[in-house]
Amino acid sequence: MWRNCVRLARRGLGRGAVLRPDPTVSRCGVSKDYALPNSSWSQGMMDLYSRFLEMCKDGTWKRIPSYSNSVDHIPGKAFWGVHSKYQPQLWQTINMDTEGVGFEYAMFLNPSEKRMVCLFQPGPYLEGPSGFAHGGSTATIIDSTIGSCATFVAGRVMTANLSINYRNPIPLGSVVLVDSKVDQVEGRKVFLSCHVRSIDGQTLHAEATALFIRLDSTKSLQQQMSCQ
Amino acid sequence: MWRNCVRLARRGLGRGAVLRPDPTVSRCGVSKDYALPNSSWSQGMMDLYSRFLEMCKDGTWKRIPSYSNSVDHIPGKAFWGVHSKYQPQLWQTINMDTEGVGFEYAMFLNPSEKRMVCLFQPGPYLEGPSGFAHGGSTATIIDSTIGSCATFVAGRVMTANLSINYRNPIPLGSVVLVDSKVDQVEGRKVFLSCHVRSIDGQTLHAEATALFIRLDSTKSLQQQMSCQ
Numbered sequence: 001m002w003r004n005c006v007r008l009a010r011r012g013l014g015r016g017a018v019l020r021p022d023p024t025v026s027r028c029g030v031s032k033d034y035a036l037p038n039s040s041w042s043q044g045m046m047d048l049y050s051r052f053l054e055m056c057k058d059g060t061w062k063r064i065p066s067y068s069n070s071v072d073h074i075p076g077k078a079f080w081g082v083h084s085k086y087q088p089q090l091w092q093t094i095n096m097d098t099e100g101v102g103f104e105y106a107m108f109l110n111p112s113e114k115r116m117v118c119l120f121q122p123g124p125y126l127e128g129p130s131g132f133a134h135g136g137s138t139a140t141i142i143d144s145t146i147g148s149c150a151t152f153v154a155g156r157v158m159t160a161n162l163s164i165n166y167r168n169p170i171p172l173g174s175v176v177l178v179d180s181k182v183d184q185v186e187g188r189k190v191f192l193s194c195h196v197r198s199i200d201g202q203t204l205h206a207e208a209t210a211l212f213i214r215l216d217s218t219k220s221l222q223q224q225m226s227c228q
Numbered sequence: 229m230w231r232n233c234v235r236l237a238r239r240g241l242g243r244g245a246v247l248r249p250d251p252t253v254s255r256c257g258v259s260k261d262y263a264l265p266n267s268s269w270s271q272g273m274m275d276l277y278s279r280f281l282e283m284c285k286d287g288t289w290k291r292i293p294s295y296s297n298s299v300d301h302i303p304g305k306a307f308w309g310v311h312s313k314y315q316p317q318l319w320q321t322i323n324m325d326t327e328g329v330g331f332e333y334a335m336f337l338n339p340s341e342k343r344m345v346c347l348f349q350p351g352p353y354l355e356g357p358s359g360f361a362h363g364g365s366t367a368t369i370i371d372s373t374i375g376s377c378a379t380f381v382a383g384r385v386m387t388a389n390l391s392i393n394y395r396n397p398i399p400l401g402s403v404v405l406v407d408s409k410v411d412q413v414e415g416r417k418v419f420l421s422c423h424v425r426s427i428d429g430q431t432l433h434a435e436a437t438a439l440f441i442r443l444d445s446t447k448s449l450q451q452q453m454s455c456q
Contacts, residue, residue, distance in 0.1 A: 129386065134368065134371075135367075135368075135371045135375075135387040135390065136364065136365075136367055136368025136369075136371045136372065137364075137368070139363075139364055139367035139368065139371065139390065140362065140363075140364025140365070140367065140368065141364075143362075143363045143364045143367065144364065147363075158357065158394070158397070159363040159394050160393065160394055161391070161392065161393050161394070162363065162367065162390075162391070162392050162394075163389070163390070163391035163392070164389065164390050164391070165388065165389050166386070166387050166388055166389070166390075169386070
């Protein structure tokens with residue numbers, strides 16, 4: 001089920017790459033875009049998705065695709081140019097799971113507002129207290145949405161701080177809107193905030209702030225995160 | 229892969245239930261304890277596990293088992309006494325995944341210090357930036373460890389705030405020690421802190437603070453989280 005998290009994480013992408021309009025296959029023509037409707041999506045999820053697609057027509061919003069590996073997103077090579085010993089296994093296993101059981105989501109970017117929203121429908125694998133999403137799954141979808149937003153503004157980034165206030169638990173199978181925006185950029189630091197609300201806007205499920213650090217591809221991840 | 233998160237979450241348990249010494253099966257005699265060594269554990273993970281087991285001998289530490297459903301932990305019924313429509317699917321799917329690809333972990337409790345540690349070996353499904361654990365997986369293991377610690381002190385709890393500083397990324401396949409403790413209890417509020425370090429103690433991967441709210445089983449989750 002972490003497959004989707006991996007896909008989310010792998011969206012830490014070059015700007016141009018994420019803004020291709022509504023593709024269903026990657027540029028190599030074989031990868032599946034996982035952020036498209038499937039039979040597990042509820043009517044509420046479909047309606048919200050359609051609403052955002054409609055808002056894409058005048059260019060205000062852009063749908064962000066999600067592929068299963070970074071090669072589809074990042075011109076050149078993988079995120080760090082370093083292939084871990086686990087990658088071959090990862091690529092073999094990412095397509096094993098079933099639609100609807102974990103993270104069902106779709107992201108949309110509003111470039112002028114520096115805002116990224118994610119429609120999120122948590123499945124049963126994400127259960128924490130009975131019937132509700134685990135706090136860790138909420139943290140994951142927030143980290144991924146807010147991180148994608150930071151990437152749009154600053155390029156390659158890494159989470160330095162994430163602070164979440166959990167206000168109301170998210171029922172499994174419900175649809176929530178994860179709405180993030182960049183508040184400020186100071187040098188390599190990107191400050192963002194995020195709200196997670198029900199689709200009718202009446203229930204605030206969580207609110208978060210985050211600090212991301214823009215990365216320098218000539219330095220190791222450890223070096224850069226150690227001297228924030 | 230969220231199976232393990234679900235198991236972790238389902239440890240929000242009655243005190244007595246989690247303190248049975250080192251069982252390999254639950255009281256119903258059929259469930260598997262997932263927080264036991266398996267072939268995916270590295271030598272470092274095994275060594276650390278053995279060290280903590282040794283410290284359990286005089287009763288200072290207690291190994292915390294992990295079963296795949298709450299019935300094994302909680303006397304009586306499931307966590308909320310409310311069965312979501314997803315539960316049957318959940319129970320059918322939790323054992324599908326492969327050892328070593330996601331959250332490999334074991335928790336130990338030091339009751340007198342109000343401290344819970346988790347030995348954690350992240351697998352390839354948890355990948356964020358290439359070769360390293362996703363920030364969301366780190367948040368999940370912290371939330372689960374710190375939540376289990378809060379449960380020991382206060383009984384049923386729910387995360388209200390989680391703030392994480394990410395200091396150094398966690399390499400996939402490495403072993404880290406998630407070390408949490410209760411700092412303060414004020415009425416229904418339980419304040420905790422947590423550090424995630426390499427097993428040699430030399431690398432600080434993350435540090436976190438959290439606020440958990442003790443729950444009243446006569447009220448709904450929504451009611452209680454809304455009026456923290």
